[in-house]
Amino acid sequence: MKLQTVFFSIVLIGVGAVLTPLIHAQSFRNPFPPSTPVADPMVLPAVNTPVNQNVNSPQQTNRFVPASQQQRIAALPNAVSRSTPTRKSRLPGARDSIYEPTAVLAKVGPEYILAGDIMPQVDIVLWMMFKDRSPAEMEKYRRQIDMEKQMLIRSLLGQAIDSKILYVAFKRSMKPEELAQFEERASEVIDSAFESSIDETLAKVKMADKAEMKRLRAKDMQITQLCTLMVENQVETHRELDGILRTFGTSLEQAKQTFAETNFGRQALTVDVKLSFEVTHQELLDYYFENVDDYKITEAISFEQLTVQFKNHETKQKAYQKICALGNSVLQGARFDQVAIAQSEGPKAKSGGKYELIERGDLVSEKIEEVAFDLPVNRMSPVIEDGNGFYIVRVQKHREENREKFTEVQSEIEQAIQNERRNEAIQKYITKVKTHIPVWNSFEAERQ
Numbered sequence: 001m002k003l004q005t006v007f008f009s010i011v012l013i014g015v016g017a018v019l020t021p022l023i024h025a026q027s028f029r030n031p032f033p034p035s036t037p038v039a040d041p042m043v044l045p046a047v048n049t050p051v052n053q054n055v056n057s058p059q060q061t062n063r064f065v066p067a068s069q070q071q072r073i074a075a076l077p078n079a080v081s082r083s084t085p086t087r088k089s090r091l092p093g094a095r096d097s098i099y100e101p102t103a104v105l106a107k108v109g110p111e112y113i114l115a116g117d118i119m120p121q122v123d124i125v126l127w128m129m130f131k132d133r134s135p136a137e138m139e140k141y142r143r144q145i146d147m148e149k150q151m152l153i154r155s156l157l158g159q160a161i162d163s164k165i166l167y168v169a170f171k172r173s174m175k176p177e178e179l180a181q182f183e184e185r186a187s188e189v190i191d192s193a194f195e196s197s198i199d200e201t202l203a204k205v206k207m208a209d210k211a212e213m214k215r216l217r218a219k220d221m222q223i224t225q226l227c228t229l230m231v232e233n234q235v236e237t238h239r240e241l242d243g244i245l246r247t248f249g250t251s252l253e254q255a256k257q258t259f260a261e262t263n264f265g266r267q268a269l270t271v272d273v274k275l276s277f278e279v280t281h282q283e284l285l286d287y288y289f290e291n292v293d294d295y296k297i298t299e300a301i302s303f304e305q306l307t308v309q310f311k312n313h314e315t316k317q318k319a320y321q322k323i324c325a326l327g328n329s330v331l332q333g334a335r336f337d338q339v340a341i342a343q344s345e346g347p348k349a350k351s352g353g354k355y356e357l358i359e360r361g362d363l364v365s366e367k368i369e370e371v372a373f374d375l376p377v378n379r380m381s382p383v384i385e386d387g388n389g390f391y392i393v394r395v396q397k398h399r400e401e402n403r404e405k406f407t408e409v410q411s412e413i414e415q416a417i418q419n420e421r422r423n424e425a426i427q428k429y430i431t432k433v434k435t436h437i438p439v440w441n442s443f444e445a446e447r448q
Helices: 003-008 115-130 135-140 142-172 176-207 210-219 221-232 238-247 252-272 281-290 316-331 336-343 366-372 406-433 442-447
Strands: 104-108 111-114 300-309 354-359 389-399 439-441
Touching (some): 104 115, 104 442, 111 142, 115 142, 115 221, 135 142, 142 252, 142 406, 142 439, 176 210, 176 221, 210 406, 221 238, 281 406, 300 316, 300 366, 316 336, 316 389
Antiparallel strands (some): 104 111, 104 439, 300 354, 300 389
16 A cells, blocks of 8 residues: 555544523522422433444553653553542533443453543543432432443444454555655644644534434544533633543543544555445335435524522522522623623533523433423423423423425435445445454453
């Protein structure tokens, strides 16, 4: 394989107006109302195992940096040091990792996959799923979560093995002198591709609904997940993202290493695997009607929220007095988002209490959802109470249920069919390559 092919065929995966306060709304009264709501029981969502990419550990040799610049073995993922902050909101009720970071989970040719490569990724996925749950709720379902965690570890390890197989095959496809030149130049190429991929995807993730997020994850799971972390933590820079990743026991440099191995590994496919297929118009139509539910536009709302949490106040009466004061500030002319930033106690306070394109079932609080979906656009709600606090919401946008037309998604369907056939071809190739590259999987070894 020519170096020219390596470096130039790499594929780079690459707010509305403020609403005015309701003029005819009644002010929020301070007298404390009788307490009636009771916290609804939590229904634990099923853990859907994502098609994910692992984040490689810094203790592995970085093939794209001179030896003098290698990170030392002490900088292991999941290792807590003075320079590595502990994530307080990592996963409510979470236990310590079940594996030491240096435990070998798999070996692909000369390459090792350690627990430190996989466990941070597992923790990130679980944190995204359960970040809004209370420690008490998490402990109640601890056994089920632990079982799902084990399944997730096995799934991510399998994907990491496949990715590593392609990467090893890619390196073996080059002559020694080509490999040496590649290692000298790869870092510069990857730095640019990685950073531009994050910047381009971040803007899309900020505006994406569920359907668009599904498309983005299908295109590049790793980059989409990194951008989702940035949005959830309300950060904008790569340096801030690195800080977030370190609280999970990984880093931006490790993520870049994974990005490099994944993309360079794909180069082996361009030589040995057919990756382009003809798709007929009838096949497009058949796919559309067989998967018509995937093109359903679900009902969704965008809204602003003021929050006062019981845990932050001595009595519920004081909490109620504060939520009334916040609501009246908006009615008297203050901007809703500015009141939220200054005084709201919710997880979205820093972003003005804004929730974008929320579908039914997305919110932890059923009380908020019940009120918000029935609320007219630009109307402030009365005070809402659930088991955790008091809330006031104002709906900015209400999207009705609909369905995308075939002509609107035709090109997307063609890409989906291409991806299915491409993935089948890749799996056949990986199976073939395994006969030449020894693979050891600790989980499979346990069954023998």
